Structures are given as C-alpha cells and as structure tokens.
Amino acid sequence: MTQFMELTSDNGLSEGATIAPTPGTDDLALLDAYSQAVIGAVERVAPAVVKIDVRQRLVGGRRTQPMEVGGSGSGFIFTPDGLILTNSHVVHGARSIEVTLADARRVRADLVGEDPDTDVAVVRIAASDLVAAPLGDSSTLRPGQLVIAIGNPLGFQATVTAGVVSALGRSLRNRSGRLMDNVIQTDAALNPGNSGGPLVTSRGEVVGVNTAVIMPAQGIAFAVAINTANFVAGRLIRDGSIRRGYLGVAGQTVALHPRLIRAYALPSTSGVLIVSVERDSPAYTTGLRERDIIVSLAGQPVSGVDDLQRVLADRPTGLPMPVVVIRGAERREFPIVPSERRA
Numbered sequence: 001m002t003q004f005m006e007l008t009s010d011n012g013l014s015e016g017a018t019i020a021p022t023p024g025t026d027d028l029a030l031l032d033a034y035s036q037a038v039i040g041a042v043e044r045v046a047p048a049v050v051k052i053d054v055r056q057r058l059v060g061g062r063r064t065q066p067m068e069v070g071g072s073g074s075g076f077i078f079t080p081d082g083l084i085l086t087n088s089h090v091v092h093g094a095r096s097i098e099v100t101l102a103d104a105r106r107v108r109a110d111l112v113g114e115d116p117d118t119d120v121a122v123v124r125i126a127a128s129d130l131v132a133a134p135l136g137d138s139s140t141l142r143p144g145q146l147v148i149a150i151g152n153p154l155g156f157q158a159t160v161t162a163g164v165v166s167a168l169g170r171s172l173r174n175r176s177g178r179l180m181d182n183v184i185q186t187d188a189a190l191n192p193g194n195s196g197g198p199l200v201t202s203r204g205e206v207v208g209v210n211t212a213v214i215m216p217a218q219g220i221a222f223a224v225a226i227n228t229a230n231f232v233a234g235r236l237i238r239d240g241s242i243r244r245g246y247l248g249v250a251g252q253t254v255a256l257h258p259r260l261i262r263a264y265a266l267p268s269t270s271g272v273l274i275v276s277v278e279r280d281s282p283a284y285t286t287g288l289r290e291r292d293i294i295v296s297l298a299g300q301p302v303s304g305v306d307d308l309q310r311v312l313a314d315r316p317t318g319l320p321m322p323v324v325v326i327r328g329a330e331r332r333e334f335p336i337v338p339s340e341r342r343a
Contacts, residue, residue, distance in 0.1 A: 034146075037202040041148050042160050044204030047102045048077040048133035049197060051152040052086055052109070052123070054094035068095070074151035074197030075099070075123065076133045076206065082125040083237065085229060086196030087211050088114040091121050099125050102158065113236030117244070118180055118224055118309075119211050120232045121196075133198055136205030138225035139304070141165050141184065149188040149210055149221075151197025163188030163219070169252030169305070171275060172212065172222055179250050182228055182305035184208045187219035199223040227306050235313065245312040245338025247288075248281020249274045253304035254293065256326070264331045268303035271295040271326065286336045288325065296324035297336075312338060 053072045073090030077083070084099065091097055097109040107125045114121035145165045153159050167185040186199065190213040199208030208223030235242040251272040261269060271293040277283050294302050297311045298321035315321060315338070323336045 037146065038148055038160070038162050041200050041202050041204040042150060045076070045133045045198055045200050045206065046150055046158060046160075047131040049102060049150045049152075049158065050075050050077065050084060051100040051157055052084075052090055052196065053098045053100070054091055055096045056093050057095055072152065072155065072193055073195040074193065074210070076150075076196075076198045077130050078132055078135060078206070078233070080130055080132050082127055082130055083112070083233075084109065084123045084125065085209055085233060086121050086123060087209065087224075088116045088119045088121045089211075090196045091123060092116065097123055099123070100157070101127065102131075113240040113242075115232050115236060115242045117242075118228055118232050120209065120224060120229045120236070122233050122236045133200075133206050134204065135226055135230060136201055136203070136207045138184065138207045138227045139306075141168060141201075141207055141225075143167055146202045147186055147188055147207065148200045148202070149186070149190055149194060149197060149223075150200060151190070151194035151210060153191035153193040155193060159194075161189040166220070169254075170222065171250040171252065180211075180224065181251055181309075182225050182253065183211070184223045184225055186221050186223060188221060189219070190221040199226075225306075228309065231306065231310065231313075242313060243317075243340075244309060245315060245317045246282065246340060247312070247336065247338055248278035248283045249288065249294075250276040251294065251305055251308065256293065256295070260326055260329065263329075264326075266295055267301040268295065270303045272302055272305055272308050274325075282336055282339055286323070286334045288323070288334065288336075289327070292325040292327050292332075294323060294325050297321060298323075 052075050058067045075084045075086030078085050099109045100106050107127050109123040109125045112122040112124050143165050148162045166187050170183040170185050172180050172183045194210050197210045198206040207226050209229045210223045213221040251274050254273040255270050274292045300311050302308050317338050317340050320335045320337045324333045
C-alpha cells in the first residue's frame with residue numbers, strides 16, 4: 001500500500017500552502033470608517049422608521065362574500081407632527097392602517113392622500129415625542145454612492161442593508177402598470193415589507209422611498225427619488241390628491257452639450273431625454289420622438305423629470321402649450337395638449 005505523507009516546512013505549514021494576508025492598519029481603518037458611517041446613518045434615521053399594517057377588503061372573483069386580508073410595509077416620519085411617507089401600493093384600498101413606532105408604540109393612522117403614478121402616499125398619526133427623518137437632495141446622488149435601506153422586510157423590524165446607487169433616472173412600471181420616471185436603482189437588498197422605507201445616505205439623509213424589487217434578479221431594487229416624493233407629498237397634504245397632465249412619454253434627466261446651451265441660450269444645463277413615446281398619446285400625436293430632449297414646457301425651463309412633473313401638475317389639462325425639444329442639434333417647438341392621466 002502506498003502511503004502519502006504530508007510534507008511540512010519548519011514552521012509547520014504544508015509546502016505550497018498560502019497564508020491569508022492579515023488586513024493592514026490602513027485597511028482596518030477604512031473598514032471601520034465604513035462601518036461607523038453606516039452605524040451613524042442608521043442611528044440618525046432608524047427612530048423615524050415605522051412598520052405599517054393594513055387591513056383590506058377584497059371582493060369579486062368566485063367569492064360571494066367580501067374577504068378581509070392583511071398586509072404590511074414600511075414608512076418613515078418626515079414631520080414632527082406625525083406625517084409619514086410610504087408607498088401608495090402599501091396603503092391603497094386599506095380599510096384600516098396601524099403604525100408601529102420604533103419604540104414599539106402602536107397607533108392608528110389616517111390616509112392623507114396617495115399618488116399611484118409615483119407610488120407615494122402620506123399617512124398621519126397622532127402621537128407625542130416623534131422623531132422626523134432628515135430629508136436630503138436626491139439630485140446630488142451619483143452612481144456608486146453608498147446608500148442604506150431601512151425597513152421591515154418579511155416582518156423583521158428595523159432591518160438594515162447597505163449597497164450603492166447602481167443607476168439614476170430609471171423608468172419603471174409599477175404594479176398598476178403606470179410608468180414611473182426618475183427612479184433610483186440600488187443594490188441594497190430589499191424584500192417584501194421594505195416598501196415605503198427610507199433609502200439613506202452615509203450622512204443620514206433620506207434620498208429615496210424604497211418601492212420595488214425585481215424578484216428573479218439579485219441586487220436590482222428601486223426607490224422613488226425623495227425630491228419627487230417631497231413634491232408629491234406637499235400636494236397630497238394640501239389637496240388630498242394630485243392631478244397632472246399626461247403627455248405619454250417616458251424620460252430621464254440628461255446633461256446637455258455645452259455647444260447646444262450656448263447656441264440656443266438655454267437656461268439649464270440639462271433636460272429630459274424621451275426614451276419612449278406611447279402610441280396615440282398627446283406626445284405621439286404632436287410628433288415628439290424617442291431621443292428628443294425636452295428643455296421647456298409651457299414657457300417654463302425643464303432641467304429634469306421633476307421640473308416636467310411640476311409643470312404638468314400646475315397647468316390645467318386640455319389646453320395647448322408649447323413644448324421645446326432638442327432633436328439632434330436642432331431646436332424644435334411643438335404645440336402639445338396634455339390630457340387627463342389615464343387610469
């Protein structure tokens with residue numbers, strides 16, 4: 001019988017074996033700085049994060065009697081008097097809403113308003129000693145930037161995941177089939193129940209409202225930009241709903257070439273690139289095309305998707321307004337008549 005004997009060196013290691021490198025002082029300092037950044041951000045925002053439980057009544061189908069079902073999601077307090085941001089799909093159709101605070105208090109909540117087009121909703125609670133999450137500026141985000149998601153996935157409260165901004169300006173169809181623009185893509189892990197929770201920077205500022213995850217994929221999740229959510233929330237608080245004109249385009253914010261800015265004396269360095277045009281929509285009828293860049297609507301400069309949404313929310317539908325686009329290197333102006341948003 002042949003015997004095999006392990007050859008060892010004087011230090012007791014097998015010949016050919018490798019020694020795992022010990023992290024150096026600089027590496028450990030960097031890892032510790034990363035950990036401290038995440039910990040600090042979580043400690044700043046986590047007291048404002050809440051769990052939202054809803055009861056909904058389902059009717060139709062083969063059922064002869066309505067059936068009540070439950071659901072849950074996340075949200076975060078953004079004003080000290082108890083206003084909470086979450087997703088429209090978390091609270092849509094809810095007969096009752098209950099919020100669990102970070103200190104385990106459970107309080108009833110009322111729906112202030114919701115906007116399915118952006119998947120944003122606002123609910124209100126009456127409670128004392130509330131901590132509001134600080135809101136950041138999502139327009140300053142850059143791909144590769146560290147972000148942290150806090151929420152209640154699958155019923156596990158106060159769960160923290162970290163990742164980076166994978167891309168900006170995405171367009172995404174939500175569960176109702178509506179197209180949402182200016183969405184943040186991240187690889188911070190999200191699961192059912194994270195919906196409505198905050199996406200946070202290392203400074204502890206909320207820059208997004210977590211909204212969706214592509215289930216078969218790994219590391220592809222989405223959040224509504226906080227600048228969009230903040231604008232929509234203001235309208236919901238004021239009016240209870242938001243009505244905006246419908247153009248029928250999907251777009252994303254892009255930078256403009258300096259020569260175009262100079263040639264046409266454009267007031268902004270960016271515009272909205274049209275990535276798709278829905279058939280038989282106002283944009284389609286007007287003659288707008290994919291790759292056109294919208295730089296003005298109704299005489300108002302359009303530097304990004306948020307500007308476009310504000311103009312459409314502020315102007316009545318059914319009335320013509322000029323839309324200015326850059327097509328190739330040419331400036332073109334068209335009359336367009338926004339319609340009511342399709343259901």
